[in-house]
Amino acid sequence: MTYFYPCSRKSQAFLLALLLMGTGAAAQKKVFGKADSTKSASPEAAERLRHLPVSALDSAGYIRNTAMMLHQQGAASSPDLDQARKLPYFSVNSILAGRATGVDVRIPSAEPGKRSALFIRGASGLLLKNGDVFAAQPLYVIDGMPIQYDHAFAYDIQRFDFNRIGTEIDPLAFIDVNDIRTIQVLKDAGASAKYGPAASAGVIEISTRGPRMGELRVEVNGYAGMSLKPSQKVINGRWERDFRMPFYDKYATAEQYRSFPAYLADSTNAQYYGAADWDESYYRNGWMTGLHAGVSGGTRLASFRFGVGQSTQQGQDNTLARRYNVNFGINITPVKSLDWSTYLSAGMINRKRNQSLRDRMGDQDYILNLDRPPSPNKSLLDEYYGYLEQGVDRNRNTNVRVLNNLTYTFAPWLKFNSRFSIDYGQNFRDLFMPRTINDGNNFASNFDGLQTRMTFDNSLEFARYFNKHHLSVTAGQYNQWDRWRYMYGKAYRGKSDYIKIYQPSSPGDPNNGSHNLRLTANFKDRIRAALASFYGNIGYSYADKYHVSLYLRQDGSSYITEDNRWKMFPTATASWDINKENFLKDSKSLSTLRLRGSAGRMGKLFSLDYYSGGPVYNVEIGWEGTPNLSTYNAFPVLNAAYELGYVAPGIGWAYTDQLNGGVDFGFLNDRIRASVDVYARTDRDLLLKTPVTQEYGYSGMWQNGMDIRNSGVELTLEATILQNKTYAWSSALNASFNQNNLLALPGGQQSVVLNNRKFEVGMPVDRFWVLQNEGIYATDAAVPAGMNYQGIPMKGGDPVWIDRNGDNTIDDNDRIMEGSHNPKIQGGWANTVRYRNMELNFLMSYAFGRKLINENLAARFDFANREGADDIGAVKEVFFWAEPEGDLDRIPRYNPWSPVSPYQVNQTLFLEDASFVRLRSITFTYNFQSAFLKKRGLDQLRVYATGNNLFTWTKYRGGDPEAFSYLGYDQGGYNWAQPKSFTLGFNLQF
């Protein structure tokens, strides 16, 4: 191996790179009988390869926390877990909000245990509908094992996409924060490339508290607390009537007067004009508890850790999530030089969901009678809940993860590593709605989802010091098999509310069985995917001052056309520890100075398997409101996939190019530490369906070619301001600035309109597309001559929208791209103050430059189109009987019946600044003195009290500035704000 030594000259480095590429290519050729589809290795390189002892590499880190695992290159940030462990967080995402740089956490609804989202350095693709969020999620890695995320495909059979069918339980809620040792957010290619194409949107790398050597240690952690019910200004029919009457007085015709809603017309009706006290029943203070215990210990030859935990959270609106989890890890050394680790984790989460009518109708794919909203009266709500008790809504996810790792050390500098993992998840929901609350027809459904991921990774690593030179070479191979499947069945109108299952009748006799066969439907869907990779890494450092590495990876994905299936993805990183140079070595004021840089290209996986074979045929003879019809006159049909879209032949890899530069500073013996990162992440050749000439029937064409760039700056500043025996004060500030830009659209298009948004090359991709308001035309005479809205003459009472192109016609050309739910800058500021054994910590998180559309307010004003309409947009919930949040007086009183849709959602009227600063958490901790503990045989004991979300400073008038849909719309009660809560807890170790 001294062949490589010394390797300072460029040509030799280049040769090495070639050789590494050759390894991948040759291996691929051997296994697949097929040459590299992108680039073939030179014969010379192959020849050299034959003489080269195959060297080593491990993509996914080591379970045993060797120095190599910690040797982290590239941009990464880790939250302060010690504080987060005290807080009642159910999911990993909540831990990261405000604590990790470059991370944007989205929790559209604080329903306990419900799926949330997280974006690292901006979303890596377009978000057009809720299902798109799935593919933009980062890769979660637990102890080097890439966790399988839920799949969005079940949305295909849904008319409404509020929730994906199934449980919608957060797949990341399985992990108990007490089992986590560290979390790292890997942001650039230098840090995340080793996890391959699944990691192109970034990585959340979690390592758990694994087996440890030493005496038996027991830890017990527990907390209990309460989240407070929100206060709302409840109203009854009178408020709503008073709100609407001015519109009627001013604009209504006789016909419109006639259809004044009956429930508001009769002020003697106690159901709507009685006491507005629904909130007493609807809201509650929610309990939350958590208990966790762990045992660990062992010898050098065998060690283990066993952890078990339970956690329960109640929401304020009758929701609940409860988790049980166990995990077990063992390290053994059966023979010399062989390390064997097995980790096993299992968890179960049960969730009680919200009872909103909208979600229920979505679940049933059936719109119930909307003539009258629920009553604002408590007794009627209680009655309703009583009926609901007869129903069933069981949501349960179970998850088992097995990780097995073998490391064989041939020599201190040569290791072989083999890793095998299985991730198995079940997603199970039983739903039954009794006829009493369902327009007289009950509904039963059941969802049985299953997902499995198997990975297999083998690598050989060579790492050795040669004097001041350190060289490591790794080569390996990785396989991943994924499977998602579900069975979903539903049945309308069972014979009895006591029969909560369904057994369809036989075709001939509708009277046997519990349900008429024709009123039942069953769906089955599955996706399989596989990924095969070969990788090589070469790392070199000199005197621990200069570090360079080159990572090459050859990925093949089953999602991609055979001709384009294999592609090579390289990543290079370099760093320079300047403070180790002689001229800085003794400097105390500048104790750390490190320059980092990385450039890399990573593949990006698709999430659907349609794209590998050109145009497809599908069953698409349904229509709006009836999407799943599949037969004509009982005969099956198959049509070219007009709704799915035309799949252009030869679709290839999408990929991500990343550039990152960073500086780490440490001043005054590292009492002040700072990091600055500048990055550009460009997702290229993304797949997008854009509309095509409609005269061929297709809704659009899928093709590669969309490029989106996210670029920004990240800053972390940590300072130990005071520190001595009695008191200490430390402070940490992080800030992330991110912006995105559309660089290209498929086929050289310059702009495209999709789902009421416009995407224009050179502009950001996350802007709302809105009309600009400028008041109201008071009378018909005030309307400029010829001014019309898409051909409809404007009249008095219509909004003044700015006619940007001056053609006297207000249409899409007058819309502007304005405002985004992605903040310009966000982050957090944490402070810890210690006095003797007492510690106070608080975290403020903030976001500036965020704008939201207050859809809830728009809906309130748009009553003319929504009242009693047979449409899911017209659903009113119990929480309709609260004063809408927002500045009502600011909104002009337009003619709500006008055909120009004066209260359409997408206009600047409803666009508001939603910047905020929030006191996310405050923690008070008391650590018992060690002398006191020792006497009692304890290692550590601390008790703490926390408060969460206690204060928010914001200009946003629509309620909580963090509670909004994934697409940036505040939908009022559907976007449940994170509650204020208090907890008490302890950590004990003995």
Place this chain on the structure above:
Amino acid sequence: MRKIWIGGLLLLMAAGWSSCKNMLDIESTRAVTEENMWASKNDAWAGSFACYGLLRAAMCNENSYWAHGELRAGHFTITKRGDLQAVRKSLLTSNYVTMDTWRDWRKFYAIIAQCNIAIAKLPGIPALDERYSSTEMELDLAQVRFIRAFTYFYMARIWGDVPLITEPVQGDFATVPRTEQNEVLNFAYNEANTAINKLPWQFDGVSPEQPGNYRGQGVSHWRSILTTKGAGLTLMAHIRAWQKDYQGAMDALTILRNNQSKTGYARVSITDLVSNGGTFRGRRNENILQMDMNFDHAEISTTGQIENWTLRAPDVTKKEAEIYVTKDSILNIFPQASDLRILNFFTDMGSMQPMFYKMKMLNDAVKNPTLRFFNSAIVIFRYEELLLLEAECQVRLDNPGPALTILNDLRGGRNITPLVNTLTKEQMLEEIFQERRRELMGEGWLWYDLVTFGKVTEYTGLSEADIQNGAIYWPISRAALSLNPKLTQFNYWK
């Protein structure tokens, strides 16, 4: 010992490398690729019936069939839906999601596209799958041809000049300008004419075009559900009538009349017309062609039928229907109190908003209380309509005699007094129009009748100049216009 471990590890690695040999060749289990389609009898069956399915989908989508054919004519009153109100007032460029749907012709072009592929691919299948005979292929092909012809006729009535595309898409999505309406209609006529050569009068297994059981089902299963010679000739007559070539229409109608015994078409009693097992359940002799819905096939839906707009409490849990006919209009349209249709087409006449009750297809399995799954077929052509078309053509061709016979027969069946033979041509046409208006109410005809009878100005606020500017046609959707620069909007909608 140590060697065993090393050997084991090497085996592991080998397993990893060899197991991925074919791991990446995973075919989608969710869709069929082009290369796997059109190879067998099953593909032919599914691919050709998809044309029917897509036609039904396009008509049902947001109740397009009635938005296009019924609402603009104005005899239905809207309770509160702004979008329906706008259609009624011909404000077809207004801003509603549904209005976008109605302006949009993509779903209709999906039918055309599917027909184009099927016409290209079907002839090759008998050679690939011996279970699929040429005769059966010809029969499927003729049906597909008819659907394409019908769809073009249907689109030409809605949008006027529409691009004529007759070849499967190649992936280049070339833009095509509008084709002049007459050319489109002539194409449709010729295609229908070609199709009828291979279509049977009925799917009864006795004609050379259709031997044996078609797809394993007998004549009663297919009656009025599949296209026949009769449906083809009806379409041809309608195309010619729309082109004001009444002799051409009459020629097709004459063939139909001469083959009455083969078509089996019969008039329907008022009871059967509105009963639950009647016309809108279909498969009956009065129906020439229907887009089928059927509870027994689970082809039922909450939307896509006119019931979705017209029914209310007590039949469905909705206080107010979306549309209704006012009492004044009812008395106006049905001036003779003896008319059997009044009490059969309407109910709850005492209330402010009588309920239009001609279609109320709720299977017993979804009644009491109602689960809103309707199963009424869209009746595209039915015998009464055909007879009225014949009467119209006879009058236009100055043969009032036969027209009067037809008209009085129909009037007798609905219990209104016969007409006398002293009417002028204009009066006769007015009577025929009024009879169509009464008989076909809610069946998606009235708007087209206003056009063919030249009564648009009389019944709507549109002027003659508006009509010249294209107001009788629907505007093209903004999406279609922006994607195809060769398209132009009619002046009225600019």
